[in-house]
Amino acid sequence: MKPVIGEANVRDMKEEPSSPSAAEGERFSLKAADYRTIPFDGPPATELPEWGGVAHAEGLKFILHPPLDFEIAYRIPDYLIFTPYARAVVDISVKDGPIRRQAWPAGSAFIVPPDTCVRARMAEPVEFLCIAVDPTRAETVFARVARDRPWAPQLIEDFGDPGFAMLQQELRRSLLGDPLVEPVYLETLADGMLARIGCYLAGAAIGTPAKEAISPGVLRRIVQHIEANLGEKLVVEELAEAAGLSRSHFTRAFQSATGEPPQDFIIGRRLSRARELLADTEREIAEIAVATGFSSQAHLSSTFKKRLGVTPARYRNAFR
Structure with a gap:
């Protein structure tokens, strides 16, 4: 109807x-x-x-x-x-x-x-x-x-x-x-x-064993911490400690909840932030690399090309 x-x-x-x-x-x-x-x-x-x-x-x-x-x-x-x-x-x-x-x-x-x-x-x-x-x-x-x-x-x-x-x-x-x-x-x-x-x-309602589960509230807090610190060093062991889980249990529970291991999730969020900055600002690519947690412009470029199939410069030019 x-x-x-x-x-x-x-x-x-x-x-x-x-x-x-x-x-x-x-x-x-x-x-x-x-x-x-x-x-x-x-x-x-x-x-x-x-x-x-x-x-x-x-x-x-x-x-x-x-x-x-x-x-x-x-x-x-x-x-x-x-x-x-x-x-x-x-x-x-x-x-x-x-x-x-x-x-x-x-x-x-x-x-x-x-x-x-x-x-x-x-x-x-x-x-x-x-x-x-x-x-x-x-x-x-x-x-x-x-x-x-x-x-x-x-x-x-x-x-x-x-x-x-x-x-x-x-x-x-x-x-x-x-x-x-x-x-x-x-x-x-x-x-x-x-x-x-x-x-x-x-x-x-993640169907993982109780010892490997991560509550929605804890997951949300971990993701917010990642988003707020993309330009800093993010260590999986420290995230696991913040969640009150061992590294192995945290990794399995995080992947069950998000579909990705913690490190891949972090890389994905860094690339997303880099894409926003490339499209919406005039900041140098090297500066964007540092701001989003990559060790260098070359590191950002290689990861960008591997994940997205284009270089950061070509991605930016598409918006111009």
């Missing part, structure tokens, strides 16, 4: 600014008052209220909330993605557990599997996006991304991913500012976000 977008809802979304002006305060406060009929400590809603501007595509509902006071209790049959556009501080309870205060940076996400009771109350108003995803659509994407690796639905409380954050921004732009927005484009953006989440789920 061809995806359908709620044209009136999208039009309303575009006409309302992300921050209410004084003249519009009454209209926004009325909507907020209506929405807060689902109190934090009340019976959970079984369907998300369509408030704040809504668009629909096949198996998807997008709700872009203005920065207003907000609270809700819900248990819906869909996957729910909450992602803020500024730092969000929320009092939250999951499965009627203890209430705790949690902060999410802009561009991060809180992903809730179907039929999970969540109670949430914003400490300060911020603009945020909710995406409700039909389980069939979400799990089709997750399974495709996993590529026969095991995975399982789970609550993800602190999802942070640069690719996800970029898609989140494009989705907002499309909902608010694109007069030609089409359901198929919204579907594509949402599927891209689901794919990034699917990578996390597959990584969290």
Whole structure:
């Protein structure tokens, strides 16, 4: 069935600014008052209220909330993605557990599997996006991304991913500012976000022996360390020590999670950074080699040619 977008809802979304002006305060406060009929400590809603501007595509509902006071209790049959556009501080309870205060940076996400009771109350108003995803659509994407690796639905409380954050921004732009927005484009953006989440789920369920496993949080920390220190010497033994594993166990677990041994992964990230600098800056190739952790321009050139089939100079010229 061809995806359908709620044209009136999208039009309303575009006409309302992300921050209410004084003249519009009454209209926004009325909507907020209506929405807060689902109190934090009340019976959970079984369907998300369509408030704040809504668009629909096949198996998807997008709700872009203005920065207003907000609270809700819900248990819906869909996957729910909450992602803020500024730092969000929320009092939250999951499965009627203890209430705790949690902060999410802009561009991060809180992903809730179907039929999970969540109670949430914003400490300060911020603009945020909710995406409700039909389980069939979400799990089709997750399974495709996993590529026969095991995975399982789970609550993800602190999802942070640069690719996800970029898609989140494009989705907002499309909902608010694109007069030609089409359901198929919204579907594509949402599927891209689901794919990034699917990578996390597959990584969290790596089918390796427990003694060789590496948790998603530790893996993310190791990768962030590598990205931040590409110009420095990166020693696998030190990475393994940071992960709390022996070198051999770390190497096997890292390869299971990323598809590459640590040293090959590091070389790949160095080449990726070098490609960015070659395309976007005028820095000398020798300088780029040092900045990305290669011992010399010759070392960068030989590795570049071996991996990519072209020299750094020829790669740069293609952008000119």
